[in-house]
Amino acid sequence: MKNVSFIVILFLLGCGQQAPSVEDMASSRDTLQWQGVYHGVFPCPSCDGMDTTIELLPPNHYVIHTVRLGSDPHPYSGTGTFKWDNTGNIIILDRGHIYQVYPEHLYLLDVQFNRITGPDAERYRVDKITSQSQGKIDSPTQ
Template sequence: MKNAWLILSLVLFGCGQQTPTVDDLANSSMNTIQWQGVYHGVFPCPSCDGMDTTIELLPPNYYIIHTVRLGSDPYPFQGRGTFEWDKTGNIIILDRGHIYQVLPEHLYLLDVEHKRITGPDSERYRVDKIKGLDHLIGS
């Protein structure tokens, strides 16, 4: 019985994420891409025609978000706050709880386990970087 617990412990704790190395962090999105900017897309919405979303990421770790529930709510939401990078330097967590994977031209909305949302609409959980716009919604 002790051996079973030992094996189970090794499997559960040994298969977790490894701590990023200095090289991993140096090559992370946080350090290698121009993540600052304006991103836009329309997320799926079960109770509306879509969630039109614009996010502006500003240094050092600020964001402004603007959302409109298409087809149901004429009153847009605008919020602002701070975000943190996860330990890999590739994911940001907004202070309001949203989690995004940061890529050179996109942000992907992630689930609570920091994983990409899968299924037929998986590409709709992405906002694309809008080139040439500085502080579009921050003005």
């Protein structure tokens, strides 16, 4: 009988415990030094690659430069804002690009917030080249 009472007490105590919510879990937004400059060359079906540099600035701003390698002598430069998703691990640029944030790189995601798969999957990544405190890339003139 003592064992049954002990089990019931443990069960009741355990029922009061809640699993950690998404808000309670650590997020990239709160735990990583996400600010800084990232660079990479994304695959491109109509060119030799999209040379991309993104600078993330607090609170939620970015500067982006892209060059279509081998086909377009006119690079694109722009600025804008981004928002974090509910998990605090993904940013959505106001121009529609979606990135998952890791300590030293960003992964470009598809429109359904999934990592791009296939033989070129690792090429959909930009690597951190400087921290925000180490230097900034020039903002484009508008």
